Amino acid sequence: MSVPELAVRGLTVRFAGITALDDVSFTVAPKTLHAVIGPNGAGKSTCFNVLSGVYRATEGSVTFGDAELTKLPPHKIASLGVARTFQNLALSDYLTTAANLQLGRHRLTRTGFVTAGLHLPSARREERAQADKVREVAEYVGITEHLPLPVGLLPYGVRKRVELARALCLEPRLLLLDEPVAGMNGGERRAMVETIGRVREVMDLSIVLVEHDMALVGRLADEVTVLDFGRRLTTGTPAEVRRHPDVIRAYLGKSAEEDPAAAPRTNDTPAQGQGENP
Amino acid sequence: MSRKLLWVGAAVLLVLPPFYLDAFWLQSGLFAMSAAIGAIGLNVLTGAAGQLSLGHAFFLALGAYGYIWLAGGDERTAGIELTGLGLPTLLAAVLAVLLAGLVGGLFAPLAGRLRGASLGIATLALVFLGQHVLFRAEGVTGGANGRDVPPLNVFGLEFADSPEPVLVLGIPFNGLEKLWFLGLVLLAGAAWFARGVLASRPGRALNTIRDHEIAAGALGVPVARTRAAAFVLSSMYAGLAGVLFALIYRRTVPDTFGLALSLDYLAMIVIGGLGTVGGAVLGAVFVSMLQPLLTRYADGIPFVAASGSAGPSPAEAARIIYGVVFVAVLLFLPTGLAGGLSRLTSRLRRRRPGTTPNPPASNPSREESTA
Ligand SMILES: Nc1ncnc2c1ncn2[C@@H]1O[C@H](COP(=O)(O)OP(=O)(O)O)[C@@H](O)[C@H]1O
Ligand SMILES: [Mg+2]
Numbered sequence: 001m002s003v004p005e006l007a008v009r010g011l012t013v014r015f016a017g018i019t020a021l022d023d024v025s026f027t028v029a030p031k032t033l034h035a036v037i038g039p040n041g042a043g044k045s046t047c048f049n050v051l052s053g054v055y056r057a058t059e060g061s062v063t064f065g066d067a068e069l070t071k072l073p074p075h076k077i078a079s080l081g082v083a084r085t086f087q088n089l090a091l092s093d094y095l096t097t098a099a100n101l102q103l104g105r106h107r108l109t110r111t112g113f114v115t116a117g118l119h120l121p122s123a124r125r126e127e128r129a130q131a132d133k134v135r136e137v138a139e140y141v142g143i144t145e146h147l148p149l150p151v152g153l154l155p156y157g158v159r160k161r162v163e164l165a166r167a168l169c170l171e172p173r174l175l176l177l178d179e180p181v182a183g184m185n186g187g188e189r190r191a192m193v194e195t196i197g198r199v200r201e202v203m204d205l206s207i208v209l210v211e212h213d214m215a216l217v218g219r220l221a222d223e224v225t226v227l228d229f230g231r232r233l234t235t236g237t238p239a240e241v242r243r244h245p246d247v248i249r250a251y252l253g254k255s256a257e258e259d260p261a262a263a264p265r266t267n268d269t270p271a272q273g274q275g276e277n278p
Numbered sequence: 279m280s281r282k283l284l285w286v287g288a289a290v291l292l293v294l295p296p297f298y299l300d301a302f303w304l305q306s307g308l309f310a311m312s313a314a315i316g317a318i319g320l321n322v323l324t325g326a327a328g329q330l331s332l333g334h335a336f337f338l339a340l341g342a343y344g345y346i347w348l349a350g351g352d353e354r355t356a357g358i359e360l361t362g363l364g365l366p367t368l369l370a371a372v373l374a375v376l377l378a379g380l381v382g383g384l385f386a387p388l389a390g391r392l393r394g395a396s397l398g399i400a401t402l403a404l405v406f407l408g409q410h411v412l413f414r415a416e417g418v419t420g421g422a423n424g425r426d427v428p429p430l431n432v433f434g435l436e437f438a439d440s441p442e443p444v445l446v447l448g449i450p451f452n453g454l455e456k457l458w459f460l461g462l463v464l465l466a467g468a469a470w471f472a473r474g475v476l477a478s479r480p481g482r483a484l485n486t487i488r489d490h491e492i493a494a495g496a497l498g499v500p501v502a503r504t505r506a507a508a509f510v511l512s513s514m515y516a517g518l519a520g521v522l523f524a525l526i527y528r529r530t531v532p533d534t535f536g537l538a539l540s541l542d543y544l545a546m547i548v549i550g551g552l553g554t555v556g557g558a559v560l561g562a563v564f565v566s567m568l569q570p571l572l573t574r575y576a577d578g579i580p581f582v583a584a585s586g587s588a589g590p591s592p593a594e595a596a597r598i599i600y601g602v603v604f605v606a607v608l609l610f611l612p613t614g615l616a617g618g619l620s621r622l623t624s625r626l627r628r629r630r631p632g633t634t635p636n637p638p639a640s641n642p643s644r645e646e647s648t649a
Contacts, residue, residue: 052496074495083496090493092486103482107498111479113507117471127478170497 003030003173003206004065006051011060013046013230020046022230023060028174028223033200033207035217035238038227039250044210045087047227048176051208052084053077064174079107083172085163087179087210093152097143097162100151101134104169134169141165141195157188161195168199175199175207181216189216196220214242226250292462296455297447304454305526306570311461312522314562315468317546318555319515324544325553326476327508328488330394333401334543336408337378337513339535341520342427344374346530347418349428360425361417367430371521378517382510389509390502393491405537412532424531427524429453430460437525457525464522465559468515472555475511484508485553542566545600549607551614560615564603569596 006028013021021043028034036044049055051062053074062069067080083104091100109130111123138144143161146154151162160180167175180196181189193216200207200220211217217224218238226233226241228250234241241247295307316338323329349370350362365373382389388400412419419425429438437457443450475481483504486494495501524530542565550561572592590598611618 054492054496073500074492075498075500078496078498086493090490090496092489094489095482095485099482099485102479103486103494103497103499106479106483109479113475113480113511116478116480117474119470119474123474123478166497 003204005030005063006174006206006208007061007063008047008051009061009063011047011050011062012058013043013050013055014058019230021050021227024227024230024232025060026225026232026235028206028208031204031206032222033196033209033220035209035211035221035224036227037211037214037217037224037241038233041229042227043230044227045178048084048178048208048210051077051176052082075107078170081171081173082176083167083170083174084176085160085167085178085180087182089156089159089163091151091159091163091166094150096148097138097151097154098131098134098147100162101138101147101166101169102130104137104166105130105133107170137165137168140198141168142191157184157192160184160188161192164192164195168203173205175205177207177209179210179212181211181213193220214238218242293459296451296458297449301452301454302570302574304458306567308454308457308461308526309523309570310563310566311465312519312526313543313546313566314465314559315522316516316519317543317550317558317562318468318472319512319519320543321547321550321553321555321558322472322475322484322515323508323512325547325551325557326481326488327484327505328394329389329392329505329508330398331401331509331512332398332537332540332544333404333408334512334516335535335537335539336401336404337382337516338520338523338539339408339412339532340378340381340513341374341517342524342530342535343412343419343520344377344517345370345521345524346425346427348373350425351428355420355426356423358416358420358423360420367428368432370428371430374521375514375517378520379510379514382513383506385509385513386506390506393505401540402537405535405540409532409536412535419530419532422532424529427528427530429528430525432460453528454526457522461522461526464518468518469555469559472515472558476553476555480504480507545604547614549600549603549614551616554616556620557614557616560619564615565600568600569593572596572599 008027009025011021011024012019024043024047026034026036036047038044046055050057051069053069053072053076057070060070064080064082067077069077069080069082072080092103095103109126111126115123135144135147138147141161141164143158143165146158146162151159154162160183164177164180167177177196181192184192196207196209197220199205209217209220221238223235224238224241225235226244226247228246233246233250234244236244295304299307316334320331320334323331345367346362348363348365349367350360351364352362353360363370385404389397392400413422429436431437435456437453437460439452443452445451446455449455476484483494483499486497486499487501487504491501494504523534546561546565547558548561549564550559551557569592572595576592607614613621
């Protein structure tokens with residue numbers, strides 16, 4: 001399965017009174033990891049929401065290969081192999097980890113109401129095959145021990161990993177990660193970064209990653225796009241971006257002179273949630 | 279092992295009533311079965327998918343009157359010209375269920391797009407519309423006086439009283455006795471089907487739509503279509519419950535299918551436990567057996583009036599009691615009676631040594647950095 005290019009062209013999103021994204025363009029080359037950074041409210045999550053069909057673009061286009069994503073409903077986008085995680089976790093707390101991951105297999109499975117209701121052999125077979133696949137992904141992400149537990153009982157850091165695992169269950173060609181290490185402690189953070197790095201190495205996919213932490217982005221990303229107040233400041237390699245004067249001014253603020261990799265201006269704590277948007 | 283034993287025990291218990299209980303209890307039990315079927319359907323929609331429906335009574339009416347009209351013949355009673363297609367009754371029963379599903383499907387554009395409480399309001403309109411039509415369409419429903427229900431006939435086996443009933447183990451098997459077994463079979467089938475749905479791919483999709491609609495879409499679930507499918511399925515369950523209801527009471531009046539019935543069904547699934555088959559059945563049995571129990575034992579219960587004297591009638595008392603239970607469950611048993619029961623049994627099992635241990639306790643340690 002080939003991985004096409006993701007091209008965002010002139011993307012503008014307006015809400016009543018607010019321009020969340022203003023004529024933003026960038027390209028994600030196949031099988032690269034592209035980071036999108038920017039202070040709080042820069043429009044990063046909005047961008048993901050357009051890419052995954054949750055928000056409609058006011059103007060502009062997003063193409064993934066031949067498909068124009070701005071015209072498709074979310075489930076059609078998912079069926080192209082676009083998977084995402086959410087900044088503020090979107091798991092089913094009452095379902096087990098295993099069931100949450102099984103939902104990631106939805107697009108790759110068939111069982112409908114009738115076949116499931118009649119307990120047809122095909123439904124059972126599929127269920128078993130998916131359980132194996134889920135176990136495999138869980139092992140990969142290191143959450144096997146949590147499979148039988150309801151997600152609501154798991155600590156925050158583990159739930160973040162469950163969400164990553166669920167997205168991987170889709171066998172994505174494009175993986176959108178919205179602040180995957182936000183709110184994690186040091187150890188959890190390192191483990192997550194290591195996992196993302198491994199996914200990137202081993203799997204056939206492109207990744208778009210939203211993150212605040214410059215040091216982390218520098219370690220993972222091939223390219224970085226910087227957003228500020230809905231506009232794209234620049235795109236380049238991590239090193240280039242870090243040296244860019246606009247970025248230093250807008251994103252890193254005054255502390256930039258002291259240590260460019262230090263905590264950014266808006267090191268929020270997303271565990272509390274910060275916006276009503278998904 | 280002990281689980282299997284439990285099922286066998288339950289099956290035996292359920293087969294016995296026709297041999298020991300009188301018509302009153304058989305009818306009450308059958309009513310509970312019909313309610314359980316309807317409640318399972320509502321629980322797929324409201325419990326599993328989080329879509330509130332106040333229109334369940336409407337679809338029950340569709341099943342009941344659909345059957346009556348499809349199976350009944352043209353006749354004239356009490357000055358009302360009744361019409362009917364006179365189809366074979368088994369076919370009529372099947373078609374009545376399909377009819378409920380079809381009308382549920384016509385409602386799909388709304389059932390798919392509206393979420394949660396807004397769907398509740400839209401379906402409320404259905405109940406009122408339904409009541410209006412039922413009273414007006416006298417030719418089909420018999421109007422306010424109702425209409426007799428043609429007895430079901432399955433390949434020569436008629437579910438009706440006869441002058442010379444068959445004796446089974448010395449007990450005369452009349453309509454209710456026979457219907458009892460039909461009810462059991464239908465309920466078992468309905469429960470089995472719903473369990474299959476809820477425990478696999480479509481059920482998980484419904485749960486995720488309930489818990490996080492946007493995530494469901496992003497994972498590839500066609501949200502509107504899946505919701506609409508749940509609505510259709512729930513309508514068909516209501517239709518089946520309606521057919522059985524009509525067969526049990528042999529006469530149906532439009533008054534039955536008002537908002538109060540819809541609310542009864544909501545009470546059943548909340549009291550029994552949202553989102554599970556067991557919860558729906560438990561809640562249905564609880565809510566629908568309350569009134570007959572109070573009726574039979576009114577004299578022995580302090581505040582319930584026996585017929586004729588002052589105080590709340592058994593029907594009113596039943597409503598009061600289950601209203602109180604409803605609130606108590608909301609406050610103290612978020613998973614309903616079924617959830618409370620399963621917690622209780624698992625606790626008992628844990629106490630008893632030598633039995634299979636439960637899954638790990640519910641305080642997973644914080645995952646450490648090495649992964
Ligand atoms: N659904 C929405 N309705 C109105 N405004 C929104 C909505 N979603 C996001 N916004 C606004 O768009 C801007 C960008 O938000 P967001 O994309 O969440 O930023 P980021 O993820 O970069 O922190 C913010 O001003 C936010 O308030
Ligand atoms: Mg954000």
